[in-house]
Amino acid sequence: MQPIVIIGSGMAGYTLAREFRKLNPEQELVMICADDAANYAKPTLSNALAGNKVPDQIALGDAEKMRTQLNMRIETHTWVKEINAEAHELVIEKDGHKTTQAYSKLILAVGANPIRLAIAGDGSDDIHVVNSLIDYRAFRDTLANCGTEHCEDKHVVILGAGLIGCEFANDLKHTGHKVTVIDLATQPLGRLLPSHVASAFKNGLEEIGIQFVLGTTVEKVGKHEKKGYVITLANGQSLLADVVLSAIGLQPNITLAKSAEINTSRGVLTNARLETNQQDIYAIGDCAEVNGTLLPYVMPIMQQARALAKTLAGQQTSVHYPAMPVAVKTPAAPLTVLPAPIGVDINWETEELEDGMLAKATDAEGTLRGFVLLGPTAGKQRLTLTKLVPDLIPVSAE
Structure with a gap:
């Protein structure tokens, strides 16, 4: 055989x-x-x-x-x-x-x-992506060897305010780097969060010093003789950075x-x-x-x-998807998301808490199809809510 x-x-x-x-x-x-x-x-x-x-x-x-x-x-x-x-x-x-x-x-x-944007400039080839341990090693080497000796003087610009971009932003800021996140969307985690939760999530990251430049995109990344790179945005703004990381999906x-x-x-x-x-x-x-x-x-x-x-192994088996929440690794704004299935009409019901919020996505029949838990208190309801959500793909032969 x-x-x-x-x-x-x-x-x-x-x-x-x-x-x-x-x-x-x-x-x-x-x-x-x-x-x-x-x-x-x-x-x-x-x-x-x-x-x-x-x-x-x-x-x-x-x-x-x-x-x-x-x-x-x-x-x-x-x-x-x-x-x-x-x-x-x-x-x-x-x-x-x-x-x-x-x-x-x-x-x-x-x-x-990794999706790569077509970006002009003589520094565009130096934009890092991290999709493997090999990529990550190259990113860390650049981070260690660029700019000045002290972390707080190193500015990392991240392209993309999605899940990975926000996680890297939190991690880099936690270790003393200056971080700016750029995205064409008007909110972080635009595909996962309703706008009111996204706004609160963004505030949580901004409170530790992460900067967001939203509603615009990068047009050019050029080399800068003193500070690594100069980044020109479509809105006319420009930024200086030591390292540029692309995390747009x-x-x-x-x-x-x-x-x-x-x-x-x-x-x-x-x-x-x-x-x-x-x-x-x-x-x-x-x-x-x-x-x-x-x-x-x-x-x-x-x-x-x-x-x-x-x-x-010889036992024909279909994949079974129970409700599977995603924990976003952003300790500055603890977040758990269970996205509602694409194509299902949902209504959001939100409960404000002292340290965050709990948002439930229900369908026309009132069935819970997804949720967002922001903050430590909301996060404690993860297991309880998960049990209420029906399987995404039922067991079937096809």
Whole structure:
């Protein structure tokens, strides 16, 4: 029997391998990845500074440790150039040499790529993105070596006031950096929060010194002889910065899937069993659009991995999504969000608290479909409210 092959060594790929090994210790497993296959949790990158973790302390295991732990072959620094779905075979390239790899089942765990804006200026190529431990190491190196010796004199400009941008802003400010967040939207976390909660959340971050420049975008990043970079905004304003970090979002990596005639939309399209339209090919994690839904968060990945592991072990299993709140790592304004499903008409009911607010999203029948908890007191109701929200995707065969 040919091996099960996983493309990608992120959280989705490693979690699937771990869950499968609980059910089948012997079936041959192969992981193929373009980097060094270090095993780490990407969400830890946006608060590693406050946790006093240097990049070398973030990885839970290198490729050799993971090979032993999971009894699997890991091909590092290897690129999948082609998927031949009919022949159940991959064309892979390593060190300039191409070979083939057969598979019995193939899992795409290829993640998502950072969205990059087209920004003018001779400093635009120096804009950092953090989508991997390798990216994070480069960002920390720049942060350590730029500007002056003292953190408070280093100004980091963050493009994007979404979840990751706000988490990095909190982390950098907590460790003494000057931070400015720029976004075209008029509020932070625009896709997750109603405006009145977003305003209170923004106030919480501003109270610790984080600055927001909203309703505009960056037109140019030029090098500055004394202060790193000069950033020109569409509203005519300009800023000086030592480091520029882009956190404007991710796009599922669908290039490889499309080349193999696997159906894609925003992500790689699958049914509830995580099957694509090509026989014996599955998708999982940030790249997977399951029944029309993209959920690039930790808990959905865990649910997907458990379900797919059972399927690969011979027990056909659909993914089951219970209500899965997202904790935003911004201690200056503690926030938990359970987004309401896209396409559901909701009404917001808000309760003001001394240290925050509780906002409930209910549908036309009065059913709780999502919520936002801002502040320590509201956060205590997380478990109680979560139990009231119906499953996002019911168990089904399709």
